[in-house]
Amino acid sequence: MKVAYYKGCLASLSAKELDSSTQALAPKLNIELDELDAVTCCGAGDIHEAEPDYYLHLNARILAYGEQTGADTLMTICNVCTLNLRQANWQLKNDDELRERVNRNLETVGVPPYSGNIEVKHLLWLIAEGDGYERLKEVAHKGLKGLKVAPFYGCQILRPSKLLGFEDPDRPHSLEAIIDACGGEAIDYPAKIKCCGFPIIQAREATALGELLQPIEQATEAGADAMVTPCPLCHLSLDAWQSKLREATGRDFHMPILHLSQLIGVAAGLDDSELKFKRHVVSVKPVLDKLEV
């Protein structure tokens, strides 16, 4: 299946390992990536809050270029991109008058108009749809050797379910099923659907760390060897800001945090040059030792 691949900001910058592992994994999952290059940031919720009309136009432009690839699906690898693009997509698809105005503006600056014919889906959903789990069992031939993995969904792939709606926002199951299909053991804990604090980690660090503590503490107490997340912002918060939790609480969790594409990738036998675990702040070595990689 060919998809328009929108990788977003973080996978181009601080989370390059997410992009490289996604690019390496996609062919194994029969996903052909047509990468969009003439696109911008989705606004990450910030442009929606600062200049909402500009947010809508930027996202319309991304959707328009996605549609130009001829694919039915625009694939995201970030929760925040997923929500921002899906929200704009609903607004444009369901309101002809609004779409016509936005299209006039797009055409004025040389962007093809958006006709409303592309669906925005996260990589997680593409894997979890149809016979995805069955296919995964073949792809993940190296397995996870019973590794105890705590799934961390993050907010904007679940809520608001009106705009996302892939699974039960309170009892999601897609990550657990993927962990299971790859030969790991999914760890359950209440904070798996809660916020990592990232959107306010610069403006309100103490509050953000208060949020971040919950999932890491609960996953640790539940005996997780690692956590996995479909969102690079959650990843940055859980991985890079873990050292700040040590300063704030005196506790050192040493919890390795994996991107979804890395977890499946390591089970599928991808190379370290593709997985790039050395780019993590918290060492992934205990996981790799356990998997004998």
Added chain:
Amino acid sequence: MTEPAAHTWEGPTMDVTLKIWRVDGDGERELKTYEVEAPEWACLLDVLDIIKDRHDGTLAYRKSCRMMICGSCGMRMDGRAILACKERMKPIVDSGHVPVISPMGNLPVIKDLVVDMSPFWQKIRAVKPWLDPGYDEASERERVVSQQQMNVIRKESLCIMCGCCVSECNAMEADPDFLGPAALAKGMRFVGDARDHDEIDRLNSLNDEHGIWDCTRCYFCNERCPKGVDPRDAIAKLGAESIKEGIDHDLGAKHAKWFVTSAKTTGWLRETELVPKTQGILGALKETKFALALARRGKVPPPGPIHVAAEVDQARALYNLVKEQGRDGALGIVQGERGLARIEHVEAEGARRDASEITSGEEPPPAEG
């Protein structure tokens, strides 16, 4: 416990099993199971009434209108805040699931399912929830407000102040002083009211430390609101109105504005500059040790040639074009509400609630408010 009286309902009945967290005045708590017969049309509130009338008169909960207007019966079912009068029990009974009922979160528990709403009301009062028309004497002619003007606060006006949004607010769990989704949505209801003349003072006050920029965008409030207020969207409207009026001293506002600058100059987020642009040079220097630790892992792209998106001049031209068209501030969000209101997939296939085994949420989280 006395023997329950025979039922008096017309029509078919069902056997309902519930677990309820009972909390006494000293904070001692116990998960008690109740099995009662109820008519098939019963909602959770009806079942609680049956328990109280016929099985255990000591059960405490709030109720009044029974029709989703008064906002009294907010509580949690399986860890999510709901109105007891809105939850039909038949599908739950049919699935064989035994729901766990507990009090709302982020508010102190008085007894059983009754929480102390005082912190909630204090925050509502703090946003001055009344109109300030800017004159003392009424004019002789009526002041006509257009439908378009009222559309700005259509959703915010639906709030029944039940507290379901506050119950699950993740930012409030970490910062109990956060004004929170209900009070901020109420704030927007007056900031956006064309008849109010106190917008700037209101916005300045809502930009204080525990205001707009405390919101962590977890979207639990939009998910829980039983009336479609979408408090998170109301908070975004307040942010947009603040920036439109030049009220941008908060780190949150500076953070948001940097994304706009990034998009129109390079297309992608200029991540390396985000910290100094948000926190200022001094704030950034305090973070030097932390930044170096990240830089060692390639998490901080080195300064130098900035990664520029192809055709970024289009993004810049779009910015100039939309600024000329003047849909600044809340209007930029309001214009999208019509499309969002037409989403029809929710009932049919979206928001599936299909897992009968409860894991998360059975244990009510601490609710010290």
